[in-house]
Amino acid sequence: MKKKLFILASVMIIIVVTLTALTYYLNRKNKTSNTEDDDIRIVTSFYPVYVLTSNLTDQIKGLKVDSLTDFSAGCLHDYQLTTKDMKLLSGADVFIINGGGMEEYLEDVIKNYPDLTVINLSQGIEMLESMEHEGDVNPHVWLDPQLYMVQIENGRQGLEDYIRTSFLTNEKDNKEIIDKLTTNAASYKAKVQEIADEMDQLLYKVKDMSESKNISNKVVVFHDSFAYLANKAGLEVVYTLEIHDDTPLSASEIAEVVDIIKEENIHYLFTEDQHDDTISDRIKEETEAEVYIIDSAVTGNASKDSYLEAMRKNIDTLKKAFEDLM
Structure with a gap:
């Protein structure tokens, strides 16, 4: 009889320990999932924009950056959005573009995702006239280091504006993210300034x-x-x-x-x-x-x-x- 009670007690202990471990695991998984859901999901249009954004968001918790195109895709001339691209954009909070007509598909993106925040890195930049396409501007501004620094500042300001107006978290976290963005932008611009010099x-x-x-x-x-x-x-x-x-x-x-x-x-x-x-x-x-x-x-x-x-x-x-x- 004592032997049976001992076995029953052992089984009960194992069940309790297993249920406790399972509950801890599920709670931790849900917490991790919720944290990921709270991230600002940023999508960049192509490689130069990705590199710039990666420098701005370097080591900032809560900002997740993806590139719409492969890193070997090159310039976006005549680029057509794929089903995979649309799926990525559907889960994005912010879409960062070069501007100047580089992203010819932009109207389709705005039409399909009207709530998506678009940050134009070339905002306010006076572009050269294209020598390839009459009447168009030349969007390859990043190859002038001085203009690239303007793009960096546009990216920083655009992300700060989004965080202040749309990112729902506590004010302290917002300030930490914005301060880090400012620090990263200054550090990156200092490096680019050396190139400009x-x-x-x-x-x-x-x-x-x-x-x-x-x-x-x-x-x-x-x-x-x-x-x-x-x-x-x-x-x-x-x-x-x-x-x-x-x-x-x-x-x-x-x-x-x-x-x-x-x-x-x-x-x-x-x-x-x-x-x-x-x-x-x-x-x-x-x-x-x-x-x-x-x-x-x-x-x-x-x-x-x-x-x-x-x-x-x-x-x-x-x-x-x-x-x-x-």
Whole structure:
């Protein structure tokens, strides 16, 4: 009899312990789930915007950042939203975009998700005119470090405004998030300012090269994105080649570029890794211009420093181009 009571008591103890452990686990899971639900869910339109936002939100609890596109997608020209994209946006609180017409699908997003807060990083920025698409602006502003710092500030202000007006949590948590956003933005802008200062030094070098040594500062580029970098470096873009995989350049178009290079005494051709070298190599063979590779910072490995690394590489490329002519 005592043996049976002992066994029964042991079974009861095991049941109680199991139920207690299960209750603790479920409560903890629910608490974690609720915490995740309380996060501000931020979606960025493509890689440069993701990198900027990642620097702003670095180590801030309660802010979750996703990218709408793959990190290898490149620029968004003619990008079409997928079912996966729409699902991601449906769960977002904030959608951060580059602006300037880069996100051609934006009207569809606003129409389908009218409550979604959209932060335009290019708000208030006066853009260059596109040399590829007549009547449009050139949205690749991040390649000018000074304008990129404006984008950083627009992102910070946009997130702060959202937190103050829409994020329902206690005032202390809001203040901590906003203070951290401000600190992160200042830290990131300081790093970008170093890039801007180096670009200013290049500007002086190009100006001296053009004026005192009578060397042309005119260039031909293989994508509209380089216009901002060229403008910052004091270079004049005289021709932009619009290259698409499905519509290659004709022989007459290539001949036209060759004629311009010879007439304008152009020494530089700037292209990107994403473009086929065939056309640039052909133009190089028929002229005395050299080909240099520029990183437009639209792809990467999701490192927070990828913009800084790309721009430093571009500065080194520009320095080499100028030194080759000295």
